[in-house]
Amino acid sequence: MIDFISNNWLISLLILNYLLAIGTAFFVIRNNGNPVSTLSYVLGLLLFPFVGLLVYLFFGQEYRKDKMFKRQGVFNHKIIKKWEKKLLVDEESLEKYEESFLEQYSAVVGLVQNTQRKPLTFGNDVRLLNNGDEKFEALFDALRKAQRFIHLEYYIFGQGEIGRQLLDLLCERAQEGVAVKVIYDYVGSQLASRDKKRLEEAGVEIYPFMPVWFPNLTRKLNYRDHRKLCVIDGSIGFVGGINVSDEYVNSLNDSFWRDIHLRLEGNVVKSLHAHFLLNWNFVTGSKEISIAEDYFPKVKDCGEIAMQIVASGPDSDSPHIMRALFTAINQARESILITTPYFIPNEPMLVALKTAAARGVDIQLMCPRDGDSWAAKYATHSYFRDILASGIRIFHYCKGMLHAKTMLIDGQLCSVGTSNFDYRSFEINFEINALIYNEDFTQKMQQHFEKDKQDCEEVLLELWLERPLKEKIKESFSRLWAPLL
Template sequence: MVAYIESLTAIQIILAINYLFVVVALFTVLFKNNNPTKTLSYIIILIVLPFFGLIVYYLFGQEYRKQKIFNRKNVLNQSTIKKYQKALAVDEEELVKLEEELLDGKVKLIKLLNSSEDAPLTRCNEVEIIRNGENTIPRIVEDLEKATSFIHLEYYIIRDDETGNMILDVLCNKAQEGIEVKLIYDYVGSSLSNATMERLSVAGVEFHPFMPVYFPKFTSKLNYRDHRKIAIIDGKIGYVGGVNISNTYFNGRNDMYWRDTHTRIVGQAVGSLQMHFFMTWDFVTEESYEIVNAHFPKCETSNRTALQIAASGPDTDWANIMEAIFTAINIAEDYVYITTPYFIPNDEMITALSAAAKSGVDVKIITPEQSDSWMAKHASASYFERMLESGVRIFYYQPGFVHAKTMVVDDVFTTIGTSNMDYRSFNINFEINALIYDEKISAEALSHFKIDLAESREVVLEEWEKRSFSNKLAESFTRLMAPLL
């Protein structure tokens, strides 16, 4: 009996400590003045689920964007960065001219981000859309081999398999030639053996993991991850898009056909990729690094493609990518065509897409029927019925897994990048997209969309409503986990 009382007292003490932390967390949640539904959800979890509620809150309830875990000023305050930004400053008169030239009333898109210090509008650019990893990776290798000054890479996934070694071998060779080579890789997404890291180190490659965590196999969805895919060569050539560096993304070396989209950029916008790379490098190394003019060379192309680089994550003041996509949908007049591997939209996207479709805009979404995640597939499916009822047309890609993250609007705007149409990309992960204002590029992106559309089957509302009870149950269950997927 005494032992029982003692054990009971111990439990009570532990619960008291739990609820002491809960009280602190509750005040924190309340004073954030967030969405009432979200706030109430966290309050219920914290009160009803001892210990587990605290774990959920501290993993997912923190607003790191406002806590500024990145000290971006270390980079943005450097004179070379300020010089680059000043050279790209666009006044109101130039925006009006740009609108008259090609934007067809959509200059709001540029204004949305142009006020941000790290998303300047660039006009001197040449853009190439590359289809699939087996075309993208050899092209990157080709440019890496020609590097004469420096190479900077930032990737969510880089593995030392056959495909990864195509890149890693070049990095080692270039570093041994005396060229500066820097690599940032996400600790959870990537997989590099100790032997590979030793090889990189001996060759002179500087490499750092992004936010190392313990037990990465069990925490892949529970952390703020660097989901970006950036390659910069000599400050003149840049790559950004959906293709990571591993056999999975290289058709012929994988188990399932992988449909992806990447971009190769030559020109001023590479400087924006460079700026974001430096901000991440500053974070992962915690070392001062002098940025010089050579990192932002003069544009060598005569092409005049207008382009902004939008980055978002806990290091940005605003959800830049989500706001850009939201604005593009809202001002669309003819069509919005989206390709995304994970369609788990937040309330803002649901409202924007539904309103656009109901107002007569042709809204089409291509998403995979074969998914690499059972939970993500069913969570995505839970949104279909409402979308279909509002007039949004949804298509299941058939040949394999579509991993491309693209949107084209009204023949004048295209975005290609790393951001999925889901909670994690909009609110949690570090993402980066190219926002392109150009009729030629939009036409090319549209042609790729039409090719994929021809290889997709449409989800019809009448048939969708007849799906099995087990599927509906799985959808409802996984939707509860949507913000965590």
């Protein structure tokens, strides 16, 4: 046997690979997971020797998810529900809401409130921040005015010019006595050890989210903290698609990056803050998180906007963001406008959109012509023929990279946040979105959508069907891996 192995080492390795691959494939099937994802893994294991096993090793195992359930679920029950219970809308207020012009969206409100205990909050003000320049100007201004604490959570905390400016400001505020806490995703960020040391020496508490070995080789490792949020003094919040990186700031680049962020004031900030504190507890490994009274201060009405925060991740028992958007799509009567850098929908969302289109709802999808991911681009394109045939209009954004993650319903309800319209955002990563129930704000968002269409080319079905065969082949193979992208 030893002689055979030494003389036929390649064949021996292949035999070992397929023994492991068949056993792993059986284990994947036995888990009764998402059928599309399961099939993708099984095909990878059987068709790509060695590579398939490595992909499953890095992306497919669920031990991290099990660990999160144990560590986060208890604290969600003890702490977060305690604070958000104070904000839950009583029946009388909800009845008044249901009698308003947004009555048709009470199903979305009820879903989020009943399944995730995320309250509908009133008296909020929302400021739309277009692109990185506006976002960082507003963020830095708020950071300079912070009196008690600054809490940040980012998927990408880069080392470029904008990252240096933020680092300098955080160090300055911490040295002035403001309590600063930072969570950064270990895979998505490129925070140097010297920068982390400088922050810590200035008094900033900073922790990575789920450190992994060789992060540069595992850019898509499962269960990443994809959120981009900041809470200042419990009264001002920021959330949206813009990370801390120079590529998001157009004044620092020759290329153009289209994105959207929000500046929030009012009770909605409490709900946003609760999610930060929950993740802070997770990354620090604390047995009991210490919540100061000023973390949830009483605030006066700042405006007339009703809002909810909806979050999802592998620590929850259902894909809350996906279910909220799914319900909103089913409630739409006139229009659905979607912007997303990656359109890789799961089957329920695809059916919901096609069904809405069949009802006569005007559905328009905007995504980048040239994205930042080759595989995601072709996976997105693989859905175009089907949805174009269903009557959904598609617009390719040509001015640069479109990274905004928004959905507008009937000019009355909009979602803005970190969640892409893909399987990874719906099922795997930690995401957070703001649901805004306000006609004036949604109309403003719709005006920006129409303005962005001026930088788009509409994708027409008859021309799309004539694209080269090699493009179609790339799309078909990319779609096989869609749940992993």
